Amino acid sequence: MTNIRTVAARAGVSPSTVSRAFARPEVVAEEARRRVFAAAAELGYQPNPVARSLAMGRTGNLGVIVPDIANPFFTPLIKEVQREARRRERSLFVADSDEHVRQELEVALAMARQVDGLVLASSRLPEEDIRAVAALTPVVTVSRVLDGVPAVATPSDRGIGQAVEHLLALGHRRLAYLGGPEESYVTPERHGALHDAAARGGLEVVDLGHFQPRYEPGVRAADLVLAEDVTAVLAYNDQIALGVVNRLTERGVRVPEEISVVGVDDTWIAGLTRPALTSVRVPVGRAGAVAVRMLADPAPGDGHAARESLATELIVRASTGPAPR
Amino acid sequence: MTNIRTVAARAGVSPSTVSRAFARPEVVAEEARRRVFAAAAELGYQPNPVARSLAMGRTGNLGVIVPDIANPFFTPLIKEVQREARRRERSLFVADSDEHVRQELEVALAMARQVDGLVLASSRLPEEDIRAVAALTPVVTVSRVLDGVPAVATPSDRGIGQAVEHLLALGHRRLAYLGGPEESYVTPERHGALHDAAARGGLEVVDLGHFQPRYEPGVRAADLVLAEDVTAVLAYNDQIALGVVNRLTERGVRVPEEISVVGVDDTWIAGLTRPALTSVRVPVGRAGAVAVRMLADPAPGDGHAARESLATELIVRASTGPAPR
């Protein structure tokens, strides 16, 4: 093993000088620095990050945990978190909890002490567990708010309100709602936002139950929708909406001529399907960037945990149209 | 800070005993163990993984680096690597190189010493860089083979051969090929496989150049395809193929009645689009699982680097049909 002492010996300096040469080259004399780097190069030496972390009490890493790395909703978040981490010369570790609360805790605990901060996206953990993690390392939650933990919120009321408004303007009066998984933190939030907006505007909502945020449940949901007397559907997310659209089309029901479909998340799939999907955009990429900023440049603590909020908005595409008469 | 010494003091034992209580509870006496865990619980103590790593010379982590976490091609890989890692009680860190060689090296080097092994998927790094990383930590490459480094190969010849056979049987005689990015390791491999199979079967191939593996380049490619006198298209991957299909449809060209389209990768998108995409399946999930196995249970070194190879196969869906006459 080639450690700092071997390099020091070879360069004819002390270990501290080697350490300094790597950490703050400007404080070591030209000549010494040259010799250190020469020796390091010959030996193929790189400082050991684990030892460095132990000595400094910080790792230089940031972490982000998402429920499902395969869900396109989270990729902009990961990408932006990564970009912001890079800008600050931090490495980013991503972990996936597989939509599984138990695993999420394990993964979070395993990661917590190996990073200087953790972004928890759409966490399903019970409050106490989040706090336990937050006790080990600085945490910022995204799309989940709880007392005492810094958070970036992405409330759906605005975007969902716009969706309701949009459908009403198109003449729709009865809407089927495909809700999200019961365990998810956002499920009641979206449900509430919809019912508030619908009540205000006079749109009747038929709740069709809970669905996992994937394509196949959407396929299943489509038939339930057809059994109801509705002209529009709002799905918990784009994947479900896509399943609905495809199944409706298969059954010969035209979208949007006969039924309008609205998704939520505005993932990149929404723009690629035919008809392209009208969807509520959740600015999760920006949320990630903001979260890293909060982690890396913590605001002067005024006693309260930091809070940011980013609004959602409706993106209209081809899957919504005038209600049939 | 609550470290091993505080816990030891509190429990009235030595640090070694605390260490043992956590690492191999069976070797410490019932009574001592009880006291240690009690003390740990009261103090909220968890062994510090960084210190443990330094002392043991191993971290308990595994890493995987993919070119683009947002590319659905890689998500089965990540999921399977994760599953295998979990089974072995290792944490998994994922990193994304953003399709950028420079970043890939940085990310790999940053990760290398914080994990006990690294899976490098579809790496674009020059050989020397991969070897440099492999010198720091055990590495297994996926879909990239080089001397002296364990690898899981996913050669495309079989699947592409089946695609050519399929198209010939459907009466196609002239095929447009949309190649992958020039920097990618697989680009020439797929190109070669296609030309070999085409030459054997008597299919004429029109090379339309290099395309980034994303949707938009596929849209652009569609118009190039229409300018050629072909009845079928093979795209480097599903995303490109999807762009082609959508653009063709927009221009009023029916798929597959007028033009057949074949993708590669068989990502989950392939099954969701209309028409569903015929595609060459690359078993990248299994490849990931195998890679972890090679990392975690290394075969008795017989001098050669380990090698596995998983075959590709054509999945026929609705985007291919008989050639128009």
Next chain:
DNA sequence: ATGAAAGCGCTAACAA
């Protein structure tokens, strides 16, 4: 079964 002591590779006062 337990403890003392040395050491993993590095950083950071402190002195020189």
Next chain:
DNA sequence: TTGTTAGCGCTTTCAT
């Protein structure tokens, strides 16, 4: 500017 020294928190011989 550089070296000496003392840790960072844990594991692991080696004694007892």
